[in-house]
Amino acid sequence: MRNLFQGVSAFPITPADHAGQVDTDALCRLLKPLVHDGVSSIGLLGSTGTYAYLSRQERRRAIMAAADCIADKTPLIVGVGALRTDDARTFACDARDAGADGLLLAPMSYTPLTEEEVYQHFVAVAGATDLPLCIYNNPGTTHFSFGTDLLARLATVENITAVKMPLPADANLATDLHRLRQALPSDFIIGYSGDWGCASALIAGADSWFSVLAGVLPAHAVALTRAAQTGDATAARALDARLTPLWTLFKRHGSLRVVYAAANLTGLTNAEPPRPLLPLDQPVRQELSAILTELGAL
């Protein structure tokens, strides 16, 4: 049986107004193409889904709307991170009740966390529901980096079945993946985020791509993933190469700001990122528009 966290998981934005109220109609318009184009799962309320900026009520509204829109055609993974352990447990229960199939948990931090604090936080949140949980290792936003020993310890916790890794600093994905395979159970799912490195990760044998691109250009992400996971590295590399101009914008401006602008350009929503995050400047939007046109997405 295919694991919930395998394949290409699409992380869409969560369109909301200036006061943080989610536009559930626009959210469904964004989700429909992801289902249609066959992403392996939808990762709602990830970092790109601005979970950290949304209230409990708005997170629930988003999940219920997504579950209703997806109608069980694609598995639904929901981010439940919070600075407080009790809040993260509450969000996990809310996600389960609203229709999530699995959870994603990032160790959000303000005061820097110790390994033991992160361990206990994950045990507490994993124990809040029966849903499978993926460790969200994203030091760029959480400012906590999981050591291999901590991952191995967490992999023994019931329900914790996967990890979403950042690209390794030295970019040698095969080495990084090998190190993790040695340390983790054989059925533990290992995937990567950082779209510009994910073709390499999939070709190296990673189980999953947690993809920002797939939240806005699902067909491109699905094609790349299928090529890589069926052993056609040449085709995967070619698709990746076509996306290079987009990766450049992701790295320069942050993928979140870029995919908001992309969603605006496609006409599916005029939502902007939550302030203090600012929308892309007009010259960059024009550059993006040209890239999306070249990719056949506009």
Place this chain on the structure above:
Amino acid sequence: MRNLFQGVSAFPITPADHAGQVDTDALCRLLKPLVHDGVSSIGLLGSTGTYAYLSRQERRRAIMAAADCIADKTPLIVGVGALRTDDARTFACDARDAGADGLLLAPMSYTPLTEEEVYQHFVAVAGATDLPLCIYNNPGTTHFSFGTDLLARLATVENITAVKMPLPADANLATDLHRLRQALPSDFIIGYSGDWGCASALIAGADSWFSVLAGVLPAHAVALTRAAQTGDATAARALDARLTPLWTLFKRHGSLRVVYAAANLTGLTNAEPPRPLLPLDQPVRQELSAILTELGAL
């Protein structure tokens, strides 16, 4: 006239139960000695005051209780940081309404922020009230580091009158302070946090010490500050040297965890840090107990 942000500002913990409900009686017990021992101001809901982990309602309860307890004997500065700009504006208005004399604003981040985003965030929050506002430059928790140009730009914004700096990485405080004095208006208040470097900062001529120590051992912090600011560097250095064992614990375990344990040991509150943060282990508490006894605080 003395500026609100000058001198030694004491940053107490905000005692709360496991669900995040503030114990206002315990808060007042912690504040009374700060007023009595003559700290220059009280910095409520700073990082040590776990503002990032408290709801809007609990922040309001804490400010109202503190204002009532302090009864205008000591100026009250309140931290109003939030991930969302609209929330930070709301917290600023709440703080004003609940009796704050000034505001402290940290650029909390999840998605890494650009300089322009931080600038606009600060302008928006400073404009929410007429209260003076201090920039809280604390990259260790906010993951945003203010460049000198951005500080200079923010110093021209009405209401923004001070900055709370981290210790410079190279620890040359005189050079750091000189650089800032050159770039900022002559009446702009420049203070430091990072207790183990603050004797040096005050001796070098910094206007303020934003002090975790002063939230739990106010007499020691006031004595050190007075010595340094009246030109008695020898006495200030001697007081600082006596505190070295405490600085070692601050650096090793995080000052927040240490001052929770100190507040427990003094018997003023049995509150623990908000989970996922964990209280200090018993052996470290014993070490701390010996240090506090040596300092005459137990």
